[in-house]
Amino acid sequence: MSNIHPDEQLCDLQLDGLFIIQKKKGFKFGTDAVMLSDFAKSQKSKRTLDLCTGSGIIPLLLSAKTATPEICGIEIQPEISDMAKRSVEYNGLLDRIHITEGDAKDAVSLWGRASFDTVTCNPPYTEAGRGLKNTTDTKLISRHEILISLEDIIRISTELLVPRGGFFMVHRPSRLADIICLMRQYKLEPKTIRFVSPSYDKAPNLVLVHGIKNAGRELKVLPTAFVFDADGNYTGELNLIYNRRQRSE
Numbered sequence: 001m002s003n004i005h006p007d008e009q010l011c012d013l014q015l016d017g018l019f020i021i022q023k024k025k026g027f028k029f030g031t032d033a034v035m036l037s038d039f040a041k042s043q044k045s046k047r048t049l050d051l052c053t054g055s056g057i058i059p060l061l062l063s064a065k066t067a068t069p070e071i072c073g074i075e076i077q078p079e080i081s082d083m084a085k086r087s088v089e090y091n092g093l094l095d096r097i098h099i100t101e102g103d104a105k106d107a108v109s110l111w112g113r114a115s116f117d118t119v120t121c122n123p124p125y126t127e128a129g130r131g132l133k134n135t136t137d138t139k140l141i142s143r144h145e146i147l148i149s150l151e152d153i154i155r156i157s158t159e160l161l162v163p164r165g166g167f168f169m170v171h172r173p174s175r176l177a178d179i180i181c182l183m184r185q186y187k188l189e190p191k192t193i194r195f196v197s198p199s200y201d202k203a204p205n206l207v208l209v210h211g212i213k214n215a216g217r218e219l220k221v222l223p224t225a226f227v228f229d230a231d232g233n234y235t236g237e238l239n240l241i242y243n244r245r246q247r248s249e
Contacts, residue, residue, distance in 0.1 A: 003086045010090075015243045016064040021087045022055055029057040031227060031238075032170045032206055033122050035196055037061035038241045039208045040168035045117035046070065049160060051104045051153060052123050056084030059097045062120070072116075074100045074107055076148075104148055108159045119157040120168045123150065150175065151182050158186040158213055167211040173204050180209075189215040194222040200230060 004010055009024050022028050037058050040048075045068045050058045053073030062071055075081040081101035088097045102110060150171075157167045167188055171179060173195060180190050188211040195204035204224060226235050234244065 003090060008083065013060065015061065018060055018064060018091050019087070020055060020057055020060060021083050021090065023083070027054065029055060031196070033057045034061065034241060035206065035208060035225065036120060036122050036168060036170040037065060039170070039194065039210065040118065040120050040166070041065040043118050043166045043168070045166070047116050048072065048118040048120065049074070049107065049111070049116045051107065051119060051121040051157065052076075052148065053084060053099065054080055054122070056087050056097070056099055058120055058122060059084075059099070060087065060091065060093070063091075063093055063096055068118075069096060070098070071096055072098045072100065072111070074102050074104050074110075076101070076103050104156060105152055107156055111160065113159050114162045114165075116160050116165060117162055118166045118168065119160055121153055121157065122170050123148070123153050150178060154179075154182045154188060155186050158188045161188075161213045163214050165213045167209075167213070169209050171207055171209065173207045176207055176209075179207075183209075183211050187214055188212070189217060190219050191215060192220050192222060195224045197224050197226050199228045199232075200226055 004021060007024055008021050010019050011022055012019055020029070040062065045066065047070045048062060048068050050062075050071070050073040053059060053075045056073050056075075059071045059073045062068060073084060075084055078101055081099060084099045088094060088099055100110065153169070161167065169179070176193070183190050190209060190211050192210040194208040196206035196208065197204040225237060227238050229235050234242070
């Protein structure tokens with residue numbers, strides 16, 4: 001436990017004995033990261049990169065959900081990147097997961113073009129200059145397009161992917177038109193989308209998007225995923241995704 005700082009906590013991911021280090025007060029991973037890792041797990045990949053990896057939650061989950069031998073992550077915030085590296089070390093995954101401190105906009109110069117089979121990203125959702133801004137810098141950077149834009153992410157992902165490589169992202173439904181337009185602009189064809197709704201009576205608040213580099217045009221919309229049922233309990237699907245067992249009545 002010596003690598004856990006006083007302002008941090010160790011959280012059980014309840015999956016293959018994995019744990020993650022997070023700030024006690026700060027940005028924490030949520031349903032979006034868990035849904036994204038599950039959405040991307042079917043993609044066979046020899047090498048995967050997670051842009052804007054934050055605490056490293058997506059590489060950690062993908063290490064358990066896939067057989068991918070090499071999973072990389074890049075995070076610009078030094079303190080958060082260091083925390084992700086220590087989580088990888090804590091879980092004994094240094095041979096499979098490699099976290100790089102750096103700007104995702106430099107990813108192509110760091111790894112080269114067409115160097116990944118899969119790219120994932122849980123990016124900042126809010127355009128710079130819009131919405132309420134958090135007072136904590138790490139939260140501000142994690143939630144607003146201050147250091148990287150949606151267009152940057154899509155352009156960079158296309159350059160990083162091999163032909164027919166897969167791109168997986170989670171975002172807000174309000175940005176879906178922007179996402180699809182930008183993906184087509186950069187030859188990253190949208191192939192599958194899935195909305196995520198908090199409950200049966202609420203509109204979706206997340207959208208999962210899968211694209212393939214240089215693919216033909218055909219978009220499939222999957223059934224909506226619901227987080228909570230009518231009684232306020234996690235749905236059966238979410239329990240499976242979170243690797244939770246249903247509580248006995």
